Amino acid sequence: MPRAAKGPxxxxxxxxxxxxGRIVTASRWVIRDGAKMLSTGCSESDVAGAHQALADYLRAxxxxxxxxxxxxxxxxxxxxxxxxxxxxxxxPDRHRIAQRLNRLLDWWxxxxxxxxTGATCRAYATHRGNAGGARRDLQDLSxxxxxxxxxxxxxxxxxxxxxxxxxxxxxxxxxSEVARLVWTMWRAREGSRADGKAGNxxxxxxxxxxxxxxxxxxxxxxxRPGAVLTASWEAAAGxxxxxxxxxxxxxxxxxxxxxxxxxxxxRLPRSILxxxxxxxxxxxxxxxxxxxxxxxxxxxxxxxxxxxxxxAGLGEGVSPHTLRHSAVTHLMQQGVxxxxxxxxxxxxxxxxxxxxxxxxxxxxxAAVSAMGxxxxxxxxx
Numbered sequence: 138m139p140r141a142a143k144g145p146x147x148x149x150x151x152x153x154x155x156x157x158g159r160i161v162t163a164s165r166w167v168i169r170d171g172a173k174m175l176s177t178g179c180s181e182s183d184v185a186g187a188h189q190a191l192a193d194y195l196r197a198x199x200x201x202x203x204x205x206x207x208x209x210x211x212x213x214x215x216x217x218x219x220x221x222x223x224x225x226x227x228x229p230d231r232h233r234i235a236q237r238l239n240r241l242l243d244w245w246x247x248x249x250x251x252x253x254t255g256a257t258c259r260a261y262a263t264h265r266g267n268a269g270g271a272r273r274d275l276q277d278l279s280x281x282x283x284x285x286x287x288x289x290x291x292x293x294x295x296x297x298x299x300x301x302x303x304x305x306x307x308x309x310x311x312x313s314e315v316a317r318l319v320w321t322m323w324r325a326r327e328g329s330r331a332d333g334k335a336g337n338x339x340x341x342x343x344x345x346x347x348x349x350x351x352x353x354x355x356x357x358x359x360x361r362p363g364a365v366l367t368a369s370w371e372a373a374a375g376x377x378x379x380x381x382x383x384x385x386x387x388x389x390x391x392x393x394x395x396x397x398x399x400x401x402x403x404r405l406p407r408s409i410l411x412x413x414x415x416x417x418x419x420x421x422x423x424x425x426x427x428x429x430x431x432x433x434x435x436x437x438x439x440x441x442x443x444x445x446x447x448x449a450g451l452g453e454g455v456s457p458h459t460l461r462h463s464a465v466t467h468l469m470q471q472g473v474x475x476x477x478x479x480x481x482x483x484x485x486x487x488x489x490x491x492x493x494x495x496x497x498x499x500x501x502x503a504a505v506s507a508m509g510x511x512x513x514x515x516x517x518x
Contacts, residue, residue, distance in 0.1 A: 145168055145169070145170040145191065145194060145195060146168070146169055146170075146191070146239070146242070146243050147166055147167075147168060147169070147177075147187055147188065147191050147239065148166070148167050148168070148169040148174070149164060149165075149166055149167075149181060150164060150165050150166075150167055150174075151164050152164040163180060163181070164180070164181040165177070165179065165180055165181065166179045166180075166181065166183070166184075166187035166190075168190065168191055168194050170194075175194065177190035177191070178190070184236070185232045185233075185236065185436075188232065188235045188236045188239050189231075189232055189235055191235075191239055192221060192225075192235040192238070192239065195218055195221070195242075201214070201215035201216075201218045201219050202215055203219065203288070203290060204290065205289060205290055205291065205292065206290070206291065207251075207291075208249060208250040208251035208291060208293055208295070209249055209250075209251045210249070211249055211250045211285075211290070211291055212246070212247070212248070212249055212250075213241075213245040213246060213248050213249065213250060213252075213253070213278075214242060214245075214246040214247070216250065216281050216282055216285045217238055217241055217242055217245070217246070217278075217281050219281075219284070219285060219288070219290070220238075220280065220281035220284045220285070221235070221238055223284065223288075224280075224284060225238065232436075234277065237273065237274050237277050238277060238281075240274060241274055241277060241278055241281075244261055244264060245261070245278065250282070250285075250291060250293075250295055253278075253282070253295050253296075253297060254298075255298040258275060258297055258298040258299070259298065259300075261274070261275065262275070262300045268300045268301070268303065269300075269303055271300050272299050272300045272302065275297050275298075275299050275300070276297075276299065278297050279296075279297035279299070282295050282297065308453075308454035308455060308459060308462075309459065309462050309463040309466045310451070310455065310459060310460070310463040311463075312467065314449075314451055315352070315356055315460070315463065317449050317451070318352055318445060318446065318449045318451065319349050319352050319353060321345075321445055321448050321449040322345035322346070322348045322349040322352065322445050323343075323345070323346065323349045324343075325343065325344055325345040325445065325448060326342065326343055326344060327342050327343075327344050344441075345441065345445055347428050347429060347430050347435060348438060348441050348442060348445055350412075350416065350427060350428050351365055351366070351428045351435075351438055351442075351457075352460060353409055353412055354368065354386075354409060354413075354427065354428070355457065355460040355461060355464075356460045356461075356463065356464050357405070357406050357408065357409035357464070358386055358388075358403050358405065358406075358409065358464075358481075359403075359461050359464035359465055359468070359481055359482040359483075360386070360388055360400075360403070360461065360483075361388075361398065361400070361458070361461060361483075362438065362457040362458065364377045364386075364388040364389075364390075364400055365377075365427075365428060366426075366428055366434070366435055366436065366437075366438070367390055367426075367434075368386070368426065368427040368428065369425045369426055369427065370417055370420070370425050370426075370427065371425055372387075372391055373391060373425065374391050374392045375390055375391060375392060375393075376390055376391055376425075376426075377389065377390050377391075377400075378391065379405070379413060379427060381410070381413060381414055381417060384404060384405045384410050385402050385403070385404055385405065386402065386403050386404075386405055387402045388400035388401065388402065388403065388483065389401070389402075398483075399483040399484060399485075400483050401480065401483050403481055403483070413427070438457055439456075439457065442456070442457050443456075461482065464482070465478060465482050465484075465489070465493055466493060466496050468481065468482075469489075469493045469494075469496040469497045470496050470497070470498070472497065472498050472499065475489055475490060475494075475497070478493075
């Protein structure tokens with residue numbers, strides 16, 4: 138029985154070297170579609186650009202059928218492509234979503250809607266090798282199938298079985314640990330090593346100043362990493378905006394729609410506002426972003442942040458999201474009313490109470506007082 142075609146996908150062509158070992162042609166990403174090899178124009182390091190080129194190729198070369206059919210006749214490649222065209226193309230995070238959709242296409246593309254079962258979903262999770270990553274990918278698959286159903290292209294209900302949600306992390310940083318992390322980032326230079334071995338820490342250029350800015354703004358406003366990384370000095374499409382005159386951080390990106398992950402405007406505390414005004418005066422680049430590297434915006438800080446955490450000796454379980462978690466925890470520990478903390482952080486008060494109530498000094502206060510009070514005793518006649 139012939140093997141099902143995988144469909145268009147990315148392929149890394151290795152670098153070519155001459156007889157002396159010198160690189161003649163650098164490694165590059167191409168689109169492999171059957172026997173055809175199409176150039177993306179992207180080098181090996183430009184992974185996001187290669188995924189975007191593949192998404193553009195799929196939209197241009199493949200016109201998915203938009204008509205009601207049976208589940209056995211609907212390919213998941215069509216479902217994912219319709220979702221990418223209708224929804225992802227206008228999304229601010231389209232590059233990252235495109236990477237996930239391409240990963241789904243590579244495994245699910247040859248299959249049909251009828252083959253979406255608990256068994257195939259578990260097989261994908263095993264293939265993915267990471268329960269959290271598989272869950273995020275399958276949420277995209279579920280969204281694509283739901284969009285296909287809402288558009289009337291199929292009538293049956295198709296459920297995607299998601300891996301179990303991971304345990305919530307309770308690791309938060311103390312104020313002194315946040316300060317140590319910022320200080321480590323501010324002093325780190327090219328050649329710094331987390332293992333304490335060879336590495337020049339007193340010479341060379343600073344490599345983590347942009348991360349120090351990220352930490353200060355994320356922690357001081359309890360904001361999500363995405364809002365901080367898109368923060369701009371001027372209001373513009375696809376960017377969050379810091380108004381230094383009013384002292385307000387407009388966290389929802391210009392033109393983006395509100396989602397369950399609320400991002401309301403937040404007043405800037407005086408400490409971070411002073412930093413922001415100084416950074417604005419010192420900014421010479423034209424990018425307009427608060428957090429930038431060599432004059433260019435920063436899309437992700439995961440790797441650099443992890444290196445800084447190791448240098449600061451903060452242990453395991455510390456991620457960029459830990460800054461938001463820590464800020465909310467500190468506000469609760471200081472006894473700030475829950476409705477104010479929820480509004481400041483941009484989360485529902487019910488969610489706040491469920492995950493952070495135990496940090497508040499008044500948590501179960503009435504019950505503890507009642508149990509500890511001296512009770513009136515009665516004599517039996």
